[in-house]
Amino acid sequence: MRIWNFLIILLALPTMGYGQSRKTLEARRLKIEKELAESQKILKSTQKEKNATLHQLNTISRIIEQREVLISNLNIEVVAAESEIQHQSRLLDTLMVHLQVEKSKLSKTVKKAYKTRKSGREVAFVFTSTNLKQALRRWKYLRKLSDYRRFQISQLNIQQTEVETALTKLNVIKSEKTSLLGTKEQEKQKLEVDKESKVQIVKTLSAKEDELQDKIRQKRKQMAKLDRAIKLAIAREIEAERKRQARNTQRTSTSSKSSGTTKSERSESSLTPESRALSNSFSSNRGGLPWPVDRGYISQRFGVHAHPEFKNITLENNGVDITTSSGSRAKAVFKGSVSAILSIPGQGEAVLVNHGEYFTVYSRLSSVTVTKGEQINTGTTIGQIMEDDDGKFVLQFQVWQGQDKQNPEGWLKSR
Numbered sequence: 001m002r003i004w005n006f007l008i009i010l011l012a013l014p015t016m017g018y019g020q021s022r023k024t025l026e027a028r029r030l031k032i033e034k035e036l037a038e039s040q041k042i043l044k045s046t047q048k049e050k051n052a053t054l055h056q057l058n059t060i061s062r063i064i065e066q067r068e069v070l071i072s073n074l075n076i077e078v079v080a081a082e083s084e085i086q087h088q089s090r091l092l093d094t095l096m097v098h099l100q101v102e103k104s105k106l107s108k109t110v111k112k113a114y115k116t117r118k119s120g121r122e123v124a125f126v127f128t129s130t131n132l133k134q135a136l137r138r139w140k141y142l143r144k145l146s147d148y149r150r151f152q153i154s155q156l157n158i159q160q161t162e163v164e165t166a167l168t169k170l171n172v173i174k175s176e177k178t179s180l181l182g183t184k185e186q187e188k189q190k191l192e193v194d195k196e197s198k199v200q201i202v203k204t205l206s207a208k209e210d211e212l213q214d215k216i217r218q219k220r221k222q223m224a225k226l227d228r229a230i231k232l233a234i235a236r237e238i239e240a241e242r243k244r245q246a247r248n249t250q251r252t253s254t255s256s257k258s259s260g261t262t263k264s265e266r267s268e269s270s271l272t273p274e275s276r277a278l279s280n281s282f283s284s285n286r287g288g289l290p291w292p293v294d295r296g297y298i299s300q301r302f303g304v305h306a307h308p309e310f311k312n313i314t315l316e317n318n319g320v321d322i323t324t325s326s327g328s329r330a331k332a333v334f335k336g337s338v339s340a341i342l343s344i345p346g347q348g349e350a351v352l353v354n355h356g357e358y359f360t361v362y363s364r365l366s367s368v369t370v371t372k373g374e375q376i377n378t379g380t381t382i383g384q385i386m387e388d389d390d391g392k393f394v395l396q397f398q399v400w401q402g403q404d405k406q407n408p409e410g411w412l413k414s415r
Contacts, residue, residue, distance in 0.1 A: 022084065025077045032073060035415075036066045038295055042323055042392070053390045054212060057205060057309060058299050059323070060198045067191045074184040081177040088173060092166045202309050212313060220316060222346040226363060226396075227318055233340040233352050234359055234403060242270050271357060279356030282334050288413050289333040290378065292362060292397050293385070296324035299394065302407040319361065319398030320408045329369075330362040330382040330395050333412070338374045347396065348386040361398035364388070 043059045129135035205212060271279060300321035307313040336355040342363075343349055350363035351370060366386035370376060385393045399406040 022077060022080045025073060025080060029070065029073050029077065032066060032070045035297070036063065036070060038325070039063045039066060039297065042325060053392075054205065054307075055299065055323070055390050055392050055394075057198070057201045060194060060201060061308070062297065062299070064191065064194050064198060067187055067194060071184060071187050071191065074180055074187065078177060078180050078184065081173055081180060085170065085173050085177065088166065088170045092163065092170055095163045095166055205310070209310060209312065212310070216313060216315070219346070222344060223316070223318065226342065226344045226347050226350060229340075229342045229344065229350075230352060230359075230361055230398070230400070231403060233342070234400060237339050237354055237359070238270070238402065241272065241275055245270055245272050248272055275356040277356075278336065279358060282336075282355040282358045285334065286411055289411050290331075291322070291412055291415070292330050292333050292360075292382075293322055293324045293328050293395055294331075296322045296328065296395070298409065299323040302405075302409060318405050319396055322395045322397055324385060324393050324395060326387070326393055328385045328393055328395075330365060330385055330397075332362075332376050332378055332380045332382055333360055335375075335377045336360075338370050338372050338376060341368055341370075341372055349383060350396075351382050353382075357402055359400040361396070361400070363396040363398075364394055 039059060039062050043056065043063065129138055298320050300315060300317050302317055302320055304314060304316045307315055330351075332353060334353075334355055336353045338351060339354040339359065340352040341349065342352065344363070347363050349365040349368045350361060351365065351368055353360045353362070353376065362382045364386055365383035368383040369381050370383070376382075385395050387393055397408050399408045399411050
C-alpha cells in the first residue's frame with residue numbers, strides 16, 4: 001500500500017509542476033492579448049483618417065510583434081499541455097493498476113469471508129475455544145477481519161474517485177490543448193493579414209516620403225523650441241535652488257562661527273537638504289516609477305535612430321512617445337513641485353515638474369490641471385492628452401537630471 005502511494009506521489013509531482021508552468025504561461029498570454037487588443041483599438045481609431053501615417057505603420061508593426069510573441073507563447077503552452085497530458089496519462093495508468101489490484105484483493109477477502117460464514121466456520125471458530133479468554137480473542141480477531149474488509153471497501157471507493165478525477169483532468173487538459181491549437185491557427189491567419197496591411201502602408205508612405213520628411217523637420221523645429229524652453233526653465237530652477245542653498249549656507253556659517261564649526265564640516269551641495277532628500281528618493285526609484293498614463297505603449301524611443309522601414313528618415317526624441325487612447329490623462333510619476341507650464345505650437349501644453357536635481361516633462365497636452373508652484377504627489381493628474389492631426393493621442397514624456405536628458409525607459413517600471 002505504502003509503495004503504491006509513494007509511486008503515485010512521485011508521478012503526480014511533475015504534473016503539479018507543469019500545472020504551475022501552464023498557469024504562468026496562461027497569465028503571460030492574457031497579458032499579451034490585453035496589450036494586443038489595446039494596440040488594435042488605437043490602430044482602429046487612427047484608421048478613420050484616410051491617409052496612411054507613420055503612426056499607423058508604427059502601430060501595425062507593434063501589433064505584428066505582439067502577435068508573433070503571442071503565437072510563440074501559444075506554442076510553448078501547447079508543448080506544456082502535451083507534457084502534462086503524458087504525465088497525467090501515466091498517473092492514470094498507475095491509478096488504474098492500483099485499483100485493479102485492490103479490487104482483486106477485496107474480491108478474494110469477500111469470497112473467503114462468504115465461504116467461511118456460509119459453512120458456519122466463524123461460529124465454530126469461536127465456540128470451539130478451550131476457554132472464555134480464547135473465545136474472546138477469537139471473536140475480536142473476527143471483528144478485526146470484518147473491519148479490515150470495510151476499510152478495503154472505503155479505500156477502493158477513494159481510489160475509484162482518484163481515477164475518475166484523474167480521467168476528468170486528463171480530458172480537460174486535452175480539451176485545452178485543442179483550444180490552444182485552434183487559437184494559434186487563428187492568430188497565424190491574423191498575422192498574415194497584419195503583414196499584408198503593413199506592406200500596403202509602407203507602399204503608400206513610400207510614394208510620399210518627401211512629405212514625411214517635411215513633417216519630421218517641422219516636428220523637429222517644434223521639439224527644438226520645447227527643448228530650449230525646458231532648458232531655460234531648468235536653468236532658472238537650478239539658479240533659484242542655488243540661491244536658496246546659499247542663504248542656508250550663510251545662516252549655517254553664522255551659526256558655525258559661534259559654535260566653532262569649521263568650513264569643511266559644512267555642506268557644499270547646491271541643493272537644500274529638502275531637495276537633496278527628494279532627489280535621493282527619486283533616484284532610488286529608478287526602474288520602478290509608474291507610467292504617466294493608465295494605458296499605452298512606447299511608440300518612439302529615446303535618442304536618434306533610423307526608421308526601421310525608411311532608411312532615409314531619421315527619428316530623434318528627447319524622451320519617449322507614449323501612444324494611448326482617446327480621453328487619456330497624463331499623471332505625475334513622482335511627487336514634486338510644478339516648475340513651469342509651457343505652450344509650444346504643435347506640441348500643445350507642457351508641464352515641467354521638479355524632483356530636486358531631477359525633472360520630468362509631460363508635453364502634448366490639450367489642457368493642464370495643475371498650476372505653477374503647486375506641490376503634487378505621485379499619480380496627480382497633470383492634464384489631458386491632446387489629439388494630433390493624425391487622430392492619435394501621444395504623450396511626450398521626458399526625464400532630466402539637471403541639464404542632462406535621461407532615457408525615460410530606464411526609469412519606468414516594466415509592463
